Amino acid sequence: MNDNDSTSSNLNCKLGMKSILPIFRCLNSLERNVEKCKIFTRSDKCKVVIEFLCRHGIRRTHNVCFQESQPLQVIFEKNMCSNTLVIQPRVLAEAIVLFTSSQEEVTLAVTPLSVCLKSSSDEPVDVTSSVYSEMFVGPDEFDFFQIGVDSEITFCFKELKGILTFSEATHAPIAIHFDFPGKPMALSIDDMLLEANFILATLADEPSRASSPQSLCLSPKQKRSEPLSSNSEAGKNVTSKAPECILRKVAPKRLYPKETLTDVSALENCGSPIMKRANGDRSEVSESSVSDTEEVPGSPYLRKFSCMFFGAVSSNRQERFNHPFDGLATASDSEEDMNDGSFSTF
Amino acid sequence: MPHWAPVNLPAAFLLHSVTPGVSNMIAKLAKTCTLRISPDKLNFILSDKVANGGVSMWCELEQENFFSEFQMEGVSAENNEIYLELTSENLSRALKTAQNARALKIKLTNKHFPCLTVSIELLSVSNSSRIVTHDIPVRVIPRKLWKDLREPTVPDADVSIYLPVLKTMKSIVEKMKNISNHLIIEANLNGELNLKIETELVCVTTHFKDLGNPPSASEDASQDRNPGQMAEVRIDIRRLLQFLAGQQVNPTKAVCNIVSNKIVHFDLLHEDVSLQYFIPAFS
Secondary structure, three states: OOOOOOOOOOOOEEEOOHHHHHOOOHHHHHHHHHHEEEEEHHHOOOOEEEEEEEHOOEEEEEEEEEEOOOOOOOOOOOOOEEEEEOOHHHHHHHOOHHHHHHHHOEEEEOOOOOEEEEEEOOOOOOOOOOEEEEEEEOOHOOOOOEEEEOEEEEEEEEHHHHOOOHHHHHOOEEEEEEEOOOEEEEEEOOOOEEEEEEEEEOOOOOOOOOOOOOOOOOOOOOOOOOOOOOOOOOOOOOOOOOOOOOEEEEOOOOOOOOOOOOOHHHHHHOOOOOOOOOOOOOOOOOOOOOOOOOOOOOOOOHHHHOOOOOOOOOOOOOHHHHOOOOOOOOOOOOOOOOOOOOOOOO | OOOOOEEEEEEEEOOOOHHHHHHHHHHHHOEEEEEOOOOOOOEEEEEEOOHHHOOOOEEEEEEOEEEEEEEEEOOOOOOOEEEEEHHHHHHHHHHHOOOOEEEEEEEEEEEEEEEEEEEEEEEOOOOOEEEEEEEEEOEEEEEEHHOOOOOOOOOOOEEEEEOOOOOHHHHHHHHHOOOOEEEEEEEEEOOEEEEEEEEOOOOEEEEEEOOOOOOOOHHHHHOOOOOOOOOEEEEEEEHHHHHHHHHOOOOOOEEEEEOOOOEEEEEEEEOOEEEEEEOOOOO
């Protein structure tokens, strides 16, 4: 998006999906009729103008209002991951159909010899419990296969489905970069025209993985024009604290089941697990206790993924104890359509 | 990770021709059902409970028509059967992935919880083999409850008639559902069947003619009866609709047996699968 006004700075803004989608909806008719499309901004009027110059001298103009926004800077060096897989989206799509839509999460287990995609549901308790499914994919099905460390990561299934839909449109292979559980993973698509990076949180590996396997998932879509920037001091280290990054440890286990969550506040709209101060035991790695869905009334829970929370191992536990809500950004627009999980709300 | 361990009731079968059609049909007819495994047959059973509205179902398939290998061992030699309760949709979904399978295996296993494990070997586009496994949680039904799950006795019907095309029936009943909750199904030995709904404001009847009647089992009964006389049952329309919705394909044979004011019994044959569905009169 070019700013053709006098200021030469980049414009960071956000547009409603409901405004943009209908404009580009009918691809067939666009291809037939539109000769040129101009997109420019009128920052004095806070509008993005999309102009279609069509056949027969017809000009169609759409004015879409935008809001300034400051997207979160994601610090994640995908090339430093020990494990990298590149796969055709079609293969993943075949695996996806195995899992029911009620599955919230999926686990990817890799060894140098095999890759297994499986459901990470709880232990069954009765006949209405979810089916446990797993699919083994041989290394030869991958375009690129590099496993440095055996690993089993669990992440949000819904996000994976969304990313797949996106990648199937581009026909480009998906690269999956990851390390160990708890560390974020990246799914990236690198096409001629665009580069998309999806950074997802993964569940931290807990010795007693029992109840509420809730995870935080997010997917910032970043175009090539905005390279991933990092704080100078933090360098490329994912685990350090960066002021713009929200670092949070995702813990599947509830430490204090009796406590009810009172500080739901702004995070409720995001449907994200709430971070609580873990009283007492400071040597516990998992400080955040995660609520059960039932305790957060009205929480859309894992249905809305616009949160930009980003699970990673934080080295600075002490600070987080004292200021549990530091760095937690509030959801700005709760009425925004967050179902596609593709926009940050900050 | 769950640990694989054999159970007391081993049952392993290898499907050579996978027809997810049966499990799809069952999934539409009953949310939870009982799977009965015996040496020569598989049955899907729904017993008449209040929760189902008194509806019951008995679906039977000969195992030799579906499995190339079938091994089972029941509770004991005299009771060589296994009864499992499961969520029908779980099974139909699992079998759906097996549509282009090279091999399919179903096994009863116990890893923390009894499961029906479906192992599927798929041939992917790139010609490499892919193994998919689904563990469907099941409940093994104890022997003392088996008496509730016996094959229902077919009642002596007042009228037996062949059904019209089920798809047609379904679209009619769907429209009728908007007007009334109850439907009267009536038929006679002249091959006529009517679907009637009655409200204060309106009565709607759909007439089907020339359907034909199957030869009756007992000669006396049919001779006594006036062929034009209708036998009718008033039933809950939603039960009928649920039954019809489960029939995606028109069956090879479809018979409707009516016991006046008591019960309507549908007896269908879909190639190798027989289905009996009982809807009691609305009380």
